[in-house]
Amino acid sequence: MDKNFYIKKSAQVFDAIVVGSGITGGWAAKELTEKGLKVLMVERGKPVEHRQDYPGEGVQAWKLPFRNAMNYQLVEDQYYIQRQCYAFGDSSKQFFMNDRDYPYSTPEGKPFSWIRGNQLGGKSLLWARQSYRLSDYDFNANLADGHGVDWPIRYKDLEQWYSYVERHAGISGSKENIPVLPDSEFLPPFEFNNVELALKKKIEAKFPDRKMIMGRCAHLTQPAPHHLEQGRLQCQARNECHKGCSFGANFSTQSSTLPAALKTNNLSIATNAIVHSVIYDPKTNRAKGVRIIDSETMETREYFGKMVFLCASTLGTTQIMLNSISERFPTGIANSSGVLGHYLMDHLYGSGAVGRIDGFEDEYYSGRRPTAPYIPNFRNVKEKHPNFFRGYSLSGSASRENWGSFAKKDGFGADFKKQIQNAGSWYFSLHGSGEMLPRYDNQVSLHPTLKDKWGMPQLHIEASFTENDYKMNEDIANTAAEILEAAGAKDIVKHVIRRNEDRPFGLSIHEMGTARMGRDPKTSVLNGNNQTHDVPNLFVTDGACMTSNAWQNPSLTYMAITARACDFAVKQLKLGKI
Amino acid sequence: MPHNNKLAETTGLEAENPRRAALKQMALLFGLSLSAQSLDALAATVKGTMPHVTKFLSPDQLQMTGEIADLIIPTTDTPGALAVNVHGFMDSYLAECVSKNDQKKFLDGLKKINKVAEDKFGKVFLACSHKQHIQLLTAIEKYDLGFTPEDKDFFTQFKSLTLFGYYTSEVGATQELAYLPIPGGYKGNFPFAKVGKAWALN
Numbered sequence: 001m002d003k004n005f006y007i008k009k010s011a012q013v014f015d016a017i018v019v020g021s022g023i024t025g026g027w028a029a030k031e032l033t034e035k036g037l038k039v040l041m042v043e044r045g046k047p048v049e050h051r052q053d054y055p056g057e058g059v060q061a062w063k064l065p066f067r068n069a070m071n072y073q074l075v076e077d078q079y080y081i082q083r084q085c086y087a088f089g090d091s092s093k094q095f096f097m098n099d100r101d102y103p104y105s106t107p108e109g110k111p112f113s114w115i116r117g118n119q120l121g122g123k124s125l126l127w128a129r130q131s132y133r134l135s136d137y138d139f140n141a142n143l144a145d146g147h148g149v150d151w152p153i154r155y156k157d158l159e160q161w162y163s164y165v166e167r168h169a170g171i172s173g174s175k176e177n178i179p180v181l182p183d184s185e186f187l188p189p190f191e192f193n194n195v196e197l198a199l200k201k202k203i204e205a206k207f208p209d210r211k212m213i214m215g216r217c218a219h220l221t222q223p224a225p226h227h228l229e230q231g232r233l234q235c236q237a238r239n240e241c242h243k244g245c246s247f248g249a250n251f252s253t254q255s256s257t258l259p260a261a262l263k264t265n266n267l268s269i270a271t272n273a274i275v276h277s278v279i280y281d282p283k284t285n286r287a288k289g290v291r292i293i294d295s296e297t298m299e300t301r302e303y304f305g306k307m308v309f310l311c312a313s314t315l316g317t318t319q320i321m322l323n324s325i326s327e328r329f330p331t332g333i334a335n336s337s338g339v340l341g342h343y344l345m346d347h348l349y350g351s352g353a354v355g356r357i358d359g360f361e362d363e364y365y366s367g368r369r370p371t372a373p374y375i376p377n378f379r380n381v382k383e384k385h386p387n388f389f390r391g392y393s394l395s396g397s398a399s400r401e402n403w404g405s406f407a408k409k410d411g412f413g414a415d416f417k418k419q420i421q422n423a424g425s426w427y428f429s430l431h432g433s434g435e436m437l438p439r440y441d442n443q444v445s446l447h448p449t450l451k452d453k454w455g456m457p458q459l460h461i462e463a464s465f466t467e468n469d470y471k472m473n474e475d476i477a478n479t480a481a482e483i484l485e486a487a488g489a490k491d492i493v494k495h496v497i498r499r500n501e502d503r504p505f506g507l508s509i510h511e512m513g514t515a516r517m518g519r520d521p522k523t524s525v526l527n528g529n530n531q532t533h534d535v536p537n538l539f540v541t542d543g544a545c546m547t548s549n550a551w552q553n554p555s556l557t558y559m560a561i562t563a564r565a566c567d568f569a570v571k572q573l574k575l576g577k578i
Numbered sequence: 579m580p581h582n583n584k585l586a587e588t589t590g591l592e593a594e595n596p597r598r599a600a601l602k603q604m605a606l607l608f609g610l611s612l613s614a615q616s617l618d619a620l621a622a623t624v625k626g627t628m629p630h631v632t633k634f635l636s637p638d639q640l641q642m643t644g645e646i647a648d649l650i651i652p653t654t655d656t657p658g659a660l661a662v663n664v665h666g667f668m669d670s671y672l673a674e675c676v677s678k679n680d681q682k683k684f685l686d687g688l689k690k691i692n693k694v695a696e697d698k699f700g701k702v703f704l705a706c707s708h709k710q711h712i713q714l715l716t717a718i719e720k721y722d723l724g725f726t727p728e729d730k731d732f733f734t735q736f737k738s739l740t741l742f743g744y745y746t747s748e749v750g751a752t753q754e755l756a757y758l759p760i761p762g763g764y765k766g767n768f769p770f771a772k773v774g775k776a777w778a779l780n
Contacts (some may be wrong), residue, residue, distance in 0.1 A: 062748045191766035193767070236763065237763050364772070365768050402776055402777070404741070412715055
């Protein structure tokens, strides 16, 4: 492929600058270039070429020096936060940010785990690929219980955009007609195994309000012709997606949106370019472009555009906005409301239950399914739960124990070896993904003095869980155990997250809400089209825009919201309004 | 040294025949009758896999680690931990991938086993017979013979590292278990008998 789309310096005034190249940056670049705009994508990290730059892909454990473990001191010094991520290891470390180089601060007793990608493609190379639509239960949630401001959009505003991005990205799943979880445009779902099918029957018979469906994910179970044309192939069920997928079987910027954007010949990319701030022109009240620091040379440069899309990740975008200071915006660009940086949310993970399923020794499965059965939310749907607001989903699979489980069992020797070879018992787990209320106190700000090695002010993150969260965690574990019991599980063990330290805020990697959408410019940063209330040509379409966090994995919504905002922005640009 | 020294044999310090003989002995112990051909193949696997220079453990500690690992995963119809150099992997792993504190815990754990061996049998672990080895490891799991819950925690860690080293080795993954790097899709209705053993990658 011709690589002349990579630029360093340019005096060109682009039609649009897109900051970030992850899930939303990729979508913004695709949409804007396909509509004929000349676009510059600015990425803080290094280039990653699809297929070429996946050094960990397909490398057998025994060919790695420590079988995917890493040098202790290296991890202690440089990946002390990133190592908490389930996907972090020797084979994938190149896609995680170096914690030593990009520090941030948190108050005592309020840990926050900020998991970050640092390359072209961002976290689209690392995400868990779970893809769910929000419904009007979610868009109405703030208005209904009074927590947070009202969303300026409803399901009908986003419905066609969900369909639009789903067809391109490729989402596997089953049509279910569940009101709280609208159906997507689906490729075939992954299969249940026979144990899960048996449990599903028992669970649904006992709890009419709880349906166990197959987790919906951005994997090509059966590529459509347009996927094949993009060079994307069927998912092989390796479930090693975070090492990179040369089959292009899961959605990433590299597999899906970037090739589409490059095909237009309208895209330029600047990598190793850390955006310092948005350049603001007070005379026109417009964003003029971005100021960047070259991560390799420390030089500063400016890029210019007719509009700016911030897609730099929730906290990345917020950090840039807070650092974009002018006379008009002394606390950060487009922050006349004062809510920029506030209302940070994440999902409640880590609570649930697990139990053994006796029998089924003759049953097994083949392949490593990259998703799991899923029970959509049933709390606070028809009646108010006495202890907490909002809802949660439960997910988990039935699988047989492998060698990893046997270390905790007594025994050794030939019989022990044979037991491992025969695969162990079946276990079924259910873990929650719970919604959090938007709270002003959960916030990020620029540290008054500390800077990173490039001179960017560090982010200070102050976020903690509340009673509503802990009560929901309690209910998640109890309900998971109740469901497992109904399914016939034995020796059920519950896990409940009860303190900030049990599982840090942020580790669900669904941080969102720090530049929220809203109807009122006094209480929100963005309008219903992801346009900042204050600066008409400045858009934010990543997780920062979220007004509430719902209980679903958010990335699919970010994609749909981005595509919709691009459509709006281009129309406005053509009308001369921005 | 007078004790049964399988490891010395695997390091090539002694002639090849004893290695083959030891493997045969091990096989007999578990009621396996290995063909001359498979014994040779096994002996060849063993040969050259032992690190001559240790990174963290002393030669004695490495030898003891190898013995214990092989008691956990012995050679059966497939090679065991010793034959695939799990102790060599454990030595590297302990040198590179764990904290100083965990390194110390590991050495303390080995020391404790030696102490109990001396109290009970009057000799260090490596000098004990196979039967005594089994008695000692069984005692750790039952907090017997003066072993404490902390000693069992050490043994759990040891076992965990042994299983990790063995089942992520080429032999452990592809011979002992079923290795399917590119499954081609997920099948949920799949009888165990069709593969007959656990998948190496879950």
